[in-house]
Amino acid sequence: MSDTDSTDPAIAPVRRHIRWHVLVFLAPAFLVYTAVMILPLIETLRLSLFNMVEGQLSFVGFNNFRVLFTDPRLSADFWNALSNNVIFFIIHMLVQNPIGIALAAMLSVPSLRFAGFYRSAIFVPTLLSFVIVGFIWKLILSPIWGIAPSLMDWVGLKWAFSPWLGKPESALITVSLISVWQYVGIPMMLIYAALLNIPDEVLEAAECDGITGWSQFWKIKLPLILPSIGIISVLTFVGNFNAFDLIYTVQGALGGPNGSTDILGTLLYRTFFGFQNQLGDRSMGATIAAVMFLIILAGVSLYLFVIQRRMRRYQF
Amino acid sequence: MSKARSAPLRSALIHLALLSYTLLALFPVFLTLVNSLKSRNAIFREPMALPTPSTFSLIGYQTVLQQGDFVGYFQNSLIVTVASIALVLLFGAMAAFALSEYRFRGNTLMGLYLALGIMIPIRLGTVAILQGMVSAGLVNTLTSLVLVYTAQGLPLAIFILSEFMRTVSDDLKNAGRIDGLSEYSIFFRLVLPLVRPAMATVAVFTMIPIWNDLWFPLILAPGESTKTVTLGAQMFIGQYVTNWNAVLAALSLAILPVMVLYVIFSRQLIRGITSGAVK
Numbered sequence: 001m002s003d004t005d006s007t008d009p010a011i012a013p014v015r016r017h018i019r020w021h022v023l024v025f026l027a028p029a030f031l032v033y034t035a036v037m038i039l040p041l042i043e044t045l046r047l048s049l050f051n052m053v054e055g056q057l058s059f060v061g062f063n064n065f066r067v068l069f070t071d072p073r074l075s076a077d078f079w080n081a082l083s084n085n086v087i088f089f090i091i092h093m094l095v096q097n098p099i100g101i102a103l104a105a106m107l108s109v110p111s112l113r114f115a116g117f118y119r120s121a122i123f124v125p126t127l128l129s130f131v132i133v134g135f136i137w138k139l140i141l142s143p144i145w146g147i148a149p150s151l152m153d154w155v156g157l158k159w160a161f162s163p164w165l166g167k168p169e170s171a172l173i174t175v176s177l178i179s180v181w182q183y184v185g186i187p188m189m190l191i192y193a194a195l196l197n198i199p200d201e202v203l204e205a206a207e208c209d210g211i212t213g214w215s216q217f218w219k220i221k222l223p224l225i226l227p228s229i230g231i232i233s234v235l236t237f238v239g240n241f242n243a244f245d246l247i248y249t250v251q252g253a254l255g256g257p258n259g260s261t262d263i264l265g266t267l268l269y270r271t272f273f274g275f276q277n278q279l280g281d282r283s284m285g286a287t288i289a290a291v292m293f294l295i296i297l298a299g300v301s302l303y304l305f306v307i308q309r310r311m312r313r314y315q316f
Numbered sequence: 317m318s319k320a321r322s323a324p325l326r327s328a329l330i331h332l333a334l335l336s337y338t339l340l341a342l343f344p345v346f347l348t349l350v351n352s353l354k355s356r357n358a359i360f361r362e363p364m365a366l367p368t369p370s371t372f373s374l375i376g377y378q379t380v381l382q383q384g385d386f387v388g389y390f391q392n393s394l395i396v397t398v399a400s401i402a403l404v405l406l407f408g409a410m411a412a413f414a415l416s417e418y419r420f421r422g423n424t425l426m427g428l429y430l431a432l433g434i435m436i437p438i439r440l441g442t443v444a445i446l447q448g449m450v451s452a453g454l455v456n457t458l459t460s461l462v463l464v465y466t467a468q469g470l471p472l473a474i475f476i477l478s479e480f481m482r483t484v485s486d487d488l489k490n491a492g493r494i495d496g497l498s499e500y501s502i503f504f505r506l507v508l509p510l511v512r513p514a515m516a517t518v519a520v521f522t523m524i525p526i527w528n529d530l531w532f533p534l535i536l537a538p539g540e541s542t543k544t545v546t547l548g549a550q551m552f553i554g555q556y557v558t559n560w561n562a563v564l565a566a567l568s569l570a571i572l573p574v575m576v577l578y579v580i581f582s583r584q585l586i587r588g589i590t591s592g593a594v595k
Binding site for chain 1: 326327330331333334335337338340341342344345347348359360363364403406407408410411413414415418420426430432433435436437438439440441442443444445447448463464466467468470471474498499500503524527528529530531535546549550553560563564567570571574575578582
């Protein structure tokens, strides 16, 4: 049963017979994806509109959201987690992505020796799990072991050391930088691939016009890799507002000290499963997940409909 | 040319910058591996030193292997990761082929629907996923993890693979059709071998988050017999916080398989990225 005549669908009229192979090719992916991902997402969003009223799960409209935003007990935690999460994201944007771009720009210098080695080595932390990364840094920054203080002593900065992870004012920044250290490989790789994608003719033309080195990077390459920078920004956004593992490993489910590193992921975990003397609450868990969903959806839509549309894509 | 004169200086600076960052990236890993092989006193007295015959000790590894079932954890992680990657690649390639090869009503819509999951993390559906797994009786089974990770990996796999499949020449496929190959043989025998580099890239991209995930093992399969390495190491370290030898050894054991896989796959990963770049 061949389909040789389907090669010119512009002429072919609406087909009557079902092409079973199309269905067979699509069905497995569609079914697994729908059943395990889309339906649970919808169900979670639906659950956020329900809560226990007199022992019965009943529709409460947006009451859960009202409680989450204004209830004195819960809302303090929520707004704290949200603002920590925003700071977490800002630090990533300001530190991780510029470093990633700089590394990629250096790696893509033509005929650079050992480029393959650097690239592979810098990507190593990205492959490790948060659990490993979290504990390693916890040990290094621990005043008991003294790796960090003695390293800083070498460069005469011992006075500047303090147990950063244990202090509420520095814990969030420290955890964010650990996460940056781990994830810098992703923007690096994506930008590196984008830089390799720039055809030599464009760069040669620039050189003929006397644009080399720094100004070549700023005037020619950077505008050409802007779409990739947009992609890494939105990936960072989604990853950050969905983060959990690193905070859980380094600072525990409470996002200590004193809630200073609590983000939406840890709040969701505590609310849904309960922690210590707090009971698990499925409806409020679903509500927090729904808020996270809306935040991520807003960020992604902003990217897709505003930023990406304005960006010019160059086809070579 | 002025460029030629400044080139040695410039490349020296670039090497300096890249080398310092490489050290920063590798130092913590190196520190962990080295200290896991030392006695407790040596860990504290000279954390930077390489193990010498007098400070060499495997006590940490002994504790880990006696107290935690790390072999079992490895097995679980391996089963979950390999099964998920296999399903993601097979189902993903099939769907990508359908989307890129055939014109049918709803093609674009289906593509968008399947692409949703690239941006929306599956984690947000956890509340209902757990509910579903409980009612399906799959809690504390590796199957539940494989299902979740397959769904998680499919969107990106379909997206990348369909981009690649568009580049496979139509003439080749049509030649196959004229020779009487069925659509299935065209997919399995002509197209799949041609997109192997892309499959390798997808495999690596899929593998890393699955192997490293803590969230779903913690929620769906926290039982002793289904713990993955990531969860096992997390719990073990939580229990033995003050036993530094054991903690460092557990970390090293969790790092090693990732490094081995990376050494095997990094060439394919980079080939995948660069072949995407030169296409």
